[in-house]
Amino acid sequence: MTLRLEGVCKDVGAQTHIHTTDLELVKGTMNVLLGPTSSGKTSLMRLMAGLDQPTNGRIFWNGADVTGQRVQDRKVAMVYQQFINYPSMTVYDNIASPLRLMGVDKGEVDRRVRDSAELMKLTPMLDRKPLELSGGQQQRCALARALVKNAGLVLLDEPLANLDYKLREELRVEIPRIFEESGAIFVYATTEPEEALLLGGQTATLWEGRVTQFGPTAQVYRQPQDMTTARVFSDPPMNFLPVAKTGGKLMFGDGQVAPATGRLAELADGRYTAGFRPNHLEILQHAPDAMQFSARLDVTELTGSETFVHLDHQGARWVGLIHGVHDLQIGAPLSVWLDPAHVYIFAEGGQLVAPAAYAVAA
Amino acid sequence: MAQITLDKLAHSYFPNPQGEGDFALKELNHVWRDGEAYALLGPSGCGKSTLLNIISGLLHPSQGRILFGDRDVTRAATADRNIAQVFQFPVVYDTMTVRENLAFPLRNRGADAAYIKARVAQIAAMIGMESVLDQKARGLTADAKQKISLGRGMVREDVNALLFDEPLTVIDPHMKWELRTQLKSLHQQFGHTMIYVTHDQTEALTFADKVVVMHDGRVVQIGTPEELFERPEHTFVGYFIGSPGMNVIPARVDGARAFVGGAEMALGCGYAPLDGKVEIGVRPEHARLSTDGMPVKIRRVEDVGRHKIVRADFFGHDINIIADEGAEIGADMTRVTFDADRVNVYANDWRVAPMEGAA
Numbered sequence: 058m059t060l061r062l063e064g065v066c067k068d069v070g071a072q073t074h075i076h077t078t079d080l081e082l083v084k085g086t087m088n089v090l091l092g093p094t095s096s097g098k099t100s101l102m103r104l105m106a107g108l109d110q111p112t113n114g115r116i117f118w119n120g121a122d123v124t125g126q127r128v129q130d131r132k133v134a135m136v137y138q139q140f141i142n143y144p145s146m147t148v149y150d151n152i153a154s155p156l157r158l159m160g161v162d163k164g165e166v167d168r169r170v171r172d173s174a175e176l177m178k179l180t181p182m183l184d185r186k187p188l189e190l191s192g193g194q195q196q197r198c199a200l201a202r203a204l205v206k207n208a209g210l211v212l213l214d215e216p217l218a219n220l221d222y223k224l225r226e227e228l229r230v231e232i233p234r235i236f237e238e239s240g241a242i243f244v245y246a247t248t249e250p251e252e253a254l255l256l257g258g259q260t261a262t263l264w265e266g267r268v269t270q271f272g273p274t275a276q277v278y279r280q281p282q283d284m285t286t287a288r289v290f291s292d293p294p295m296n297f298l299p300v301a302k303t304g305g306k307l308m309f310g311d312g313q314v315a316p317a318t319g320r321l322a323e324l325a326d327g328r329y330t331a332g333f334r335p336n337h338l339e340i341l342q343h344a345p346d347a348m349q350f351s352a353r354l355d356v357t358e359l360t361g362s363e364t365f366v367h368l369d370h371q372g373a374r375w376v377g378l379i380h381g382v383h384d385l386q387i388g389a390p391l392s393v394w395l396d397p398a399h400v401y402i403f404a405e406g407g408q409l410v411a412p413a414a415y416a417v418a419a
Numbered sequence: 420m421a422q423i424t425l426d427k428l429a430h431s432y433f434p435n436p437q438g439e440g441d442f443a444l445k446e447l448n449h450v451w452r453d454g455e456a457y458a459l460l461g462p463s464g465c466g467k468s469t470l471l472n473i474i475s476g477l478l479h480p481s482q483g484r485i486l487f488g489d490r491d492v493t494r495a496a497t498a499d500r501n502i503a504q505v506f507q508f509p510v511v512y513d514t515m516t517v518r519e520n521l522a523f524p525l526r527n528r529g530a531d532a533a534y535i536k537a538r539v540a541q542i543a544a545m546i547g548m549e550s551v552l553d554q555k556a557r558g559l560t561a562d563a564k565q566k567i568s569l570g571r572g573m574v575r576e577d578v579n580a581l582l583f584d585e586p587l588t589v590i591d592p593h594m595k596w597e598l599r600t601q602l603k604s605l606h607q608q609f610g611h612t613m614i615y616v617t618h619d620q621t622e623a624l625t626f627a628d629k630v631v632v633m634h635d636g637r638v639v640q641i642g643t644p645e646e647l648f649e650r651p652e653h654t655f656v657g658y659f660i661g662s663p664g665m666n667v668i669p670a671r672v673d674g675a676r677a678f679v680g681g682a683e684m685a686l687g688c689g690y691a692p693l694d695g696k697v698e699i700g701v702r703p704e705h706a707r708l709s710t711d712g713m714p715v716k717i718r719r720v721e722d723v724g725r726h727k728i729v730r731a732d733f734f735g736h737d738i739n740i741i742a743d744e745g746a747e748i749g750a751d752m753t754r755v756t757f758d759a760d761r762v763n764v765y766a767n768d769w770r771v772a773p774m775e776g777a778a
Binding site: 192221222223226230250251254255257275278293334335336356357358359360361362367378380381382383384387415418 | 596645661663664702703721724725741
């Protein structure tokens with residue numbers, strides 16, 4: 058089972074919603090589309106489903122060209138951000154409805170509805186109406202209805218976005234398990250890097266209608282090919298600072314110097330941009346060979362178990378992330394450290410020229 | 420600005436409530452300090468909106484009193500309470516300019532023109548809208564309109580309290596960052612008494628000096644973000660604050676030792692004998708995989724980039740452990756240790772204070 062997009066693009070009026078894209082998704086894989094609002098995730102999914110026709114390019118399902126085929130004739134299931142259930146039907150009838158439309162016999166419908174309800178932990182709720190369920194259960198019902206069809210392609214468009222974070226946490230853990238049992242091609246759109254990492258599989262990062270990188274999720278995260286991908290796949294955003302390579306040394310903005318070792322040794326002399334992730338900014342403790350930077354603490358944000366630290370480093374905004382909840386002095390000068398092994402080097406055009414040493418080792 | 424006193428306050432939506440279960444808001448006795456920022460945090464149905472509606476005067480409580488300063492406002496209409504409110508969705512006059520929108524509450528009360536001009540300029544600077552002051556509100560994005568609502572809520576210096584009801588719902592995720600930190604600095608600068616209702620822990624903890632955590636119609640803890648993290652007073656707080664939440668594990672506690680399954684661990688403090696359901700609470704950040712300690716079975720390791728979440732079985736209970744990004748999780752990692760000083764003890768879901776001086 059494969060879904061292949063060949064040179065697919067989509068224009069709407071004078072605007073290009075999806076730039077020319079080639080992508081191949083294979084059986085039994087979880088494929089995450091990661092990007093901010095309006096980056097093209099939903100547009101790309103609609104093309105995959107056959108809800109929209111591409112302006113150019115072809116779409117193949119198991120090698121057969123399905124570009125012009127209607128969505129009804131394809132084996133596709135889709136789940137949206139809004140929980141879409143039939144309010145007047147019980148959970149059982151909601152899950153059964155696609156099978157009844159397909160003319161599946163009664164015994165088979167019953168068996169599949171019960172299996173799918175069991176998987177989604179809805180067995181005790183089968184006789185209830187959707188509005189008698191919590192938000193999380195309503196979305197599980199919509200997911201069960203999508204899965205029961207045994208569609209080869211299951212498209213999930215930000216399915217957890219409307220749930221509160223505790224329910225999101227629970228379903229995020231369950232979705233990979235459900236997916237492992239189904240064997241379909243899953244496509245999952247999200248704006249959240251952490252969700253992509255939790256789902257694993259493959260990730261395509263999207264920015265302004267372009268797929269900027271596609272590969273195994275952890276690899277895209279640790280070895281982004283350019284600054285755009287690094288930005289999309291970092292929440293809070295990656296921090297940047299200028300760096301110059303001279304001989305065997307890297308000279309950072311403040312005069313910090315680190316030896317250019319490993320891949321960096323081969324780098325041509327010149328100006329580059331260094332990037333590092335917020336969690337690699339060392340604040341409360343630091344590695345012995347870390348470089349020291351001075352900054353001012355502007356604001357802290359608390360997520361419950363972590364502290365985001367917003368810093369001003371010579372006019373540039375940096376964000377750090379530390380474990381635990383810390384009450385730090387706002388407005389105070391603060392020394393922060395950075396281990397050279399955590400630094401990515403980008404060319405002035407934005408392409409990655411050297412991934413961070415830790416990322417290559419990982 | 421005023422201190423807010425909640426005196427034996429409770430509310431039931433039933434005309435003749437029979438027992439505690441009929442109360443959407445169970446009895447509350449609290450004094451909220453003048454000039455502090457409070458967040459009411461809890462899942463839907465916890466009673467936080469009921470409480471906010473009582474404070475704003477949309478709802479009259481079935482029992483008890485509410486005081487602003489020394490004044491009993493329990494039965495007073497919203498308009499007589501001298502409060503400002505910001506709602507989930509922007510409330511903005513489209514045909515007015517941004518400046519007129521911001522000035523509206525001051526004009527309404529006959530403030531003088533020079534004061535209005537200065538105050539509007541100050542607020543516009545705080546919300547970053549100086550450059551669009553003379554534009555009509557119509558045609559602005561939802562984000563911008565909500566910023567105007569926030570600014571208008573803050574324009575009057577003489578309000579008793581400023582109430583926010585999930586004000587960032589319509590704001591795009593990356594913009595939320597900016598607004599919740601702006602709100603915090605606005606509070607630090609102006610010192611209004613603020614009450615902010617949300618189900619989002621990051622909004623609540625970032626914004627507030629004190630977070631009021633609600634569960635099932637009850638206030639289960641009022642505390643600083645650090646207190647909620649380090650010493651959750653109720654197992655619900657431990658679960659609800661933090662991602663993933665605190666591990667709550669049934670245990671037997673004897674003095675300064677806890678027993679789970681066949682294992683024994685030291686606690687940071689000693690405890691008097693406990694009755695009822697006894698549990699220990701350990702944050703995933705305070706648990707560590709190791710080669711010695713108590714037996715644990717790793718079920719799954721999730722790489723979330725900045726760290727790993729280890730899902731494990733600990734004597735038949737699911738627990739989460741946070742491991743470093745670069746941590747090697749080998750086959751020999753079959754043990755877990757907890758930071759003794761960071762373990763809390765619970766009896767019937769409420770935290771038990773350790774005995775003084777005992778260890």
